[in-house]
Amino acid sequence: MVGMRGWSRTYVAPVTVLVALLVAGCGGGGGAGSAIPLPTIPPIVPGCSGAPGVAGTIPSVQASGAINPSATPVPPSQVAVQSDPQGLSVQLDGVPDGLTNETLTPQYSQYLHTISIGGGTMPYTVCFSQNGQNGVTVYYDPAMDTQASIGNIQSVLRALGAQSSGISGAGIPVVAGHRSPSAAPAGASGTDGVAGEVEVLYDPHTVPYGSDRMAHMEAAAGARSGRTISPPGAPQIARILYVPPGRERAVEEALRNEPGVVAVARPQYRYLESMVPQTAPAVPVNDPEYNIAPQWDMSVIQAPNAWGYLAAQTPPDYGSPSVTIAVIDTGIDTNPQNTFVASDLIPKVTYAESDISGVTTPCATITGCTAVQDDDGHGTNVAGIAANITNDAVGFAGVAGGASLQIYKIFGPSGSASTSDEAQAIYDAIRHGAKVINLSLGSAPAAGSGPDPVEEAAIEYALQQGVFVAAAAGNERSQGVQGLDYPAAYPGVMAVGASALNDSASPGKLAGATEYVASYSNSGPGLGVVAPGGDPSGSSDNDPLHWITNDYSTTASQYPCNGQKGNPPATACAVLIAGTSQATPHVAGAAALLLSVNPLLTPGQLVRIIDATADDIRDPNQGHGRLDLYRAMAVVEGDPNPPSYTPGVPQFIAFAYTNSGAVNAAPAIADRTFAFGVPVNANGTFRIADVPPNVGSYKIGVWYDANGDGKIDAGDWFGASGPCSTSAPCASASGITVTQITSATFSLP
Numbered sequence: 001m002v003g004m005r006g007w008s009r010t011y012v013a014p015v016t017v018l019v020a021l022l023v024a025g026c027g028g029g030g031g032a033g034s035a036i037p038l039p040t041i042p043p044i045v046p047g048c049s050g051a052p053g054v055a056g057t058i059p060s061v062q063a064s065g066a067i068n069p070s071a072t073p074v075p076p077s078q079v080a081v082q083s084d085p086q087g088l089s090v091q092l093d094g095v096p097d098g099l100t101n102e103t104l105t106p107q108y109s110q111y112l113h114t115i116s117i118g119g120g121t122m123p124y125t126v127c128f129s130q131n132g133q134n135g136v137t138v139y140y141d142p143a144m145d146t147q148a149s150i151g152n153i154q155s156v157l158r159a160l161g162a163q164s165s166g167i168s169g170a171g172i173p174v175v176a177g178h179r180s181p182s183a184a185p186a187g188a189s190g191t192d193g194v195a196g197e198v199e200v201l202y203d204p205h206t207v208p209y210g211s212d213r214m215a216h217m218e219a220a221a222g223a224r225s226g227r228t229i230s231p232p233g234a235p236q237i238a239r240i241l242y243v244p245p246g247r248e249r250a251v252e253e254a255l256r257n258e259p260g261v262v263a264v265a266r267p268q269y270r271y272l273e274s275m276v277p278q279t280a281p282a283v284p285v286n287d288p289e290y291n292i293a294p295q296w297d298m299s300v301i302q303a304p305n306a307w308g309y310l311a312a313q314t315p316p317d318y319g320s321p322s323v324t325i326a327v328i329d330t331g332i333d334t335n336p337q338n339t340f341v342a343s344d345l346i347p348k349v350t351y352a353e354s355d356i357s358g359v360t361t362p363c364a365t366i367t368g369c370t371a372v373q374d375d376d377g378h379g380t381n382v383a384g385i386a387a388n389i390t391n392d393a394v395g396f397a398g399v400a401g402g403a404s405l406q407i408y409k410i411f412g413p414s415g416s417a418s419t420s421d422e423a424q425a426i427y428d429a430i431r432h433g434a435k436v437i438n439l440s441l442g443s444a445p446a447a448g449s450g451p452d453p454v455e456e457a458a459i460e461y462a463l464q465q466g467v468f469v470a471a472a473a474g475n476e477r478s479q480g481v482q483g484l485d486y487p488a489a490y491p492g493v494m495a496v497g498a499s500a501l502n503d504s505a506s507p508g509k510l511a512g513a514t515e516y517v518a519s520y521s522n523s524g525p526g527l528g529v530v531a532p533g534g535d536p537s538g539s540s541d542n543d544p545l546h547w548i549t550n551d552y553s554t555t556a557s558q559y560p561c562n563g564q565k566g567n568p569p570a571t572a573c574a575v576l577i578a579g580t581s582q583a584t585p586h587v588a589g590a591a592a593l594l595l596s597v598n599p600l601l602t603p604g605q606l607v608r609i610i611d612a613t614a615d616d617i618r619d620p621n622q623g624h625g626r627l628d629l630y631r632a633m634a635v636v637e638g639d640p641n642p643p644s645y646t647p648g649v650p651q652f653i654a655f656a657y658t659n660s661g662a663v664n665a666a667p668a669i670a671d672r673t674f675a676f677g678v679p680v681n682a683n684g685t686f687r688i689a690d691v692p693p694n695v696g697s698y699k700i701g702v703w704y705d706a707n708g709d710g711k712i713d714a715g716d717w718f719g720a721s722g723p724c725s726t727s728a729p730c731a732s733a734s735g736i737t738v739t740q741i742t743s744a745t746f747s748l749p
Contacts, residue, residue, distance in 0.1 A: 151735025193266030206260035297532030302630030319402030329379030331409035384551030399589025442485030498533020534578030612708030616648025653677030
């Protein structure tokens, strides 16, 4: 049973939520493979860094980015801080805060928190990203505190060819931030969220669905009207209430303690996660020509090789039309004169509607439907990246060219969308059979933004129904933000960051360019992978390798299609654009392609496979790595000769385990703080200090799960220490040798 954000409700969840904690020191290294058949431990992130075991310096959590507690309905996580023996000193963000055992409640912040146990020069320190999840424990046992490393680190690095690559992005100027204004739109009341609306979640067991009780309570509280957006049978009843402007807080307070009310809040604003675009000249692109610069993104994720698994089918489909991607965004260009979209996207749309300001307007037919007409261009671009028809000699290629599309327009002229409209679209996408949801939108935890109970309830319902959800990590890292935007920060969501190319050695040429994580791209606990998103120096940057190139809308007002306005309308519309918005549909398309091969894959399994098969681009902000569609498809296809790959050191995890002798099994991990393994630092070092004394004898393993199946078996990389005891540091853990498993059966040493 999994509780949601500490609210009084329980239900069976098919996707297990993970603790968003990081290893001591909180610096260096990327993510790691899954330790059991569940989503994997988040990556180590910079910005909360320092020498191993030393708390890093982070901005004050009292900065202006902190959420106003009175406007935040989601209770923050309580963290149990424990040790053996008890009575060790505890620091929260470098400030003394009592002794173990105690409970801390770090507040929501756009910065990561550090929790340190013990004094001296080597306290046990973890980074923590507040996401409202309960059941979080930070545990420390100084008696067995072990500083260890991968012994053959140099040979692994040589195998990787890991010399200085110059991919850090230093010195490359960027334009970061949301395309839309960061301030709340006109009509917003202070920093509390959308004016004139209040969200309520009810427990259906306390307030029976369809009864008059909810309406009576809402009217008594001062609501003028309301509507239910959740479907019958959902774990919570989600209602959107319409109230007189200025009375939102009063209605919230009146309802907060009523029987059956799980949560009450103001809807939040969400913004597009793209940077300022630049329209591109219309070019006669024959989409199979992947060596051209404008679609470098498809080349680096090895999409052509992945499509090769499906190209032999008759006809080649590059994905199944039975798998539908729901793009919840600014709509799509329904103008039939846009030949790119009319040929590559419109025929694939099986359903479309707008959800704006509480009004749902479906399209009877998609062509010419004004309700979802994209006057921004963002949604058209995102849909094109995910699912443009592939190999038809028209326009651009999409990741899952054979998949179907659903289109939901939730952004109006203000450039922002409410979480209540977003939740409505999510529920409707599930009702219409979507298997993948793309959310290229978000808002960093700052005043007036952050977690939203109705938004999260809709996403959790999607995960329960077997729907994979990908969301943009955010574009604010270069502004000092640490961690992920919402909704990417919710447990179970695949948070996607952006990668970019440094082609300074040969401008405009893909050959010789190096890949790095775009400096604007958010990172932190919970980041899944990065995917191509671009990193231009500004709106006048003319190098297509610094952007993502794909479809655009003929009615985009701010940046007219191909520089044209008015009559005659453009007949082929393309754009250069960048951001985590563009990275996200690469992953959504990848999930759709994997589901085309195996429609029984769950959201958790898709997360594991995409994480485990990602490429290490040797950037500490990469999460588990950069999406590799070819390797992911090879796993799902069961390719007996998959593409060879030597994992990067940061893709390993270390852990204490107790089931020596188990054959092709998941390790029985004994760690308390890092119950799914400790990410290994980029230099091969790690620290195991969270094994309770009652465990007794154990060994330390270092593992890369190559196929994401949660078991240590053929194809994985693994190494182990000799016997260890919790009564002292493990001497045999210094210099563990990792090798690739080649035998069909493997017994844990």
